[in-house]
Amino acid sequence: MITDVNPFIYSHPIAPEDIIDRDEETEQLLASAVGGHYVRLYAPRKYGKTSLLRRVLRDAGRREGMIPILVDLYGVLSIADVAIRFERAYARQLRGKVRSRVEEFLQSTGLGLSLGALGVSARLQLDPRTDPLPALHALLDLPLRLEEGGGFRALIVLDEFQDITKVKQMDALLRSHIQFQGEVASFVFAGSEPGLMRELFEDRERPLYGQAVPLRLERLADADIAAYIVDRFRVTGRSVGDALNPLVAVARGHPQRAMLLAYRLWAATEPGGTAELGDWTRAHAAALAELQPEFDANWRRLSTSAQKALRAVVAGGGSPFQRRVLEQLDLPKSTARAALQSLVANATVEQKDDDYVIIDPLFAEWIANLRETSGEV
Numbered sequence: 001m002i003t004d005v006n007p008f009i010y011s012h013p014i015a016p017e018d019i020i021d022r023d024e025e026t027e028q029l030l031a032s033a034v035g036g037h038y039v040r041l042y043a044p045r046k047y048g049k050t051s052l053l054r055r056v057l058r059d060a061g062r063r064e065g066m067i068p069i070l071v072d073l074y075g076v077l078s079i080a081d082v083a084i085r086f087e088r089a090y091a092r093q094l095r096g097k098v099r100s101r102v103e104e105f106l107q108s109t110g111l112g113l114s115l116g117a118l119g120v121s122a123r124l125q126l127d128p129r130t131d132p133l134p135a136l137h138a139l140l141d142l143p144l145r146l147e148e149g150g151g152f153r154a155l156i157v158l159d160e161f162q163d164i165t166k167v168k169q170m171d172a173l174l175r176s177h178i179q180f181q182g183e184v185a186s187f188v189f190a191g192s193e194p195g196l197m198r199e200l201f202e203d204r205e206r207p208l209y210g211q212a213v214p215l216r217l218e219r220l221a222d223a224d225i226a227a228y229i230v231d232r233f234r235v236t237g238r239s240v241g242d243a244l245n246p247l248v249a250v251a252r253g254h255p256q257r258a259m260l261l262a263y264r265l266w267a268a269t270e271p272g273g274t275a276e277l278g279d280w281t282r283a284h285a286a287a288l289a290e291l292q293p294e295f296d297a298n299w300r301r302l303s304t305s306a307q308k309a310l311r312a313v314v315a316g317g318g319s320p321f322q323r324r325v326l327e328q329l330d331l332p333k334s335t336a337r338a339a340l341q342s343l344v345a346n347a348t349v350e351q352k353d354d355d356y357v358i359i360d361p362l363f364a365e366w367i368a369n370l371r372e373t374s375g376e377v
Ligand SMILES: Nc1ncnc2c1ncn2[C@@H]1O[C@H](COP(=O)(O)OP(=O)(O)O)[C@@H](O)[C@H]1O
Pocket: 009, 010, 011, 012, 013, 014, 018, 019, 020, 021, 022, 043, 044, 045, 046, 047, 048, 049, 050, 051, 052, 255, 256, 257, 259, 260
């Protein structure tokens, strides 16, 4: 049996106990949930939204007696997809008496809905002409049914919420239900694309305009990352030594990149040993090599002006509009400006005061290396 297990997780949401910091955000989300306020949680991909939300849902259930439901809307393209995601979310998360009551109600609708193994997706598969809309209406009304039985408030988290923009009128449909649920359900809408989230919540013409308070997840503090890494090396019989500082500097507070680098460094360190600078160099290179296919795919998807704008951010050290930089890349200022705007909208770049920062520090490094290495690591 393997007992010497790498304590750093970087490929999926982490358990509530493993989360660095985020205490204030947890409390804020819980307070909003209890008070019946809706929140839109924004952070770039891999900043720990899902991990944080799972912690909030756990605490809302345990501490506040709420009914916690997480619905992942990643990749939905149709009303049928959304209906299936809601049904499965309830199927996974409802327990006990509430579950039996909801199951009874769903069966009674005659729409093919069920919390069992064969739910509405089976119905849709058997008869593809089935209209999924009535099923979705019934599912969106469930918070009202939950409440009928005993005065519970539900906390419903809609993760990867920006993907509903791919389903026509989905925001209007949602609004038409949640506007009658103020007394029985609280909602959190979480998303990673600021452009789409803004479109959904900040455009006066859109149904969800002004419906949720914004909350942003920022980078982690260096000191918090450092303390966590030191601790996890220690409890697994290793010491992080001098490799800690360069690691924290490279990670720049990016939660997932910090964990990836720590994972690699731990793997490069002898059991019982102390990480040396050489181990760090190998770990860093291994992390970049692992990400090469992802970065290459991202890069190829970008337009030429976006590629040039990213190169300008790197070459200008955060100030892409310097004349020297733009001239060398043959990039007109107005083109750079427009390209950066869409890179900010899709969370590739963020703007901090007058500076532009590439959100993923390892992608920034990869871009900086491009000039010399033609993309090979
Ligand atoms: N607060 C945190 N503490 C430790 N690791 C974190 C934290 N937030 C994110 N991570 C790292 O990022 C990875 C992705 O987290 P996840 O919750 O899936 O992010 P998101 O939902 O924003 O894409 C996790 O596997 C973990 O390595």
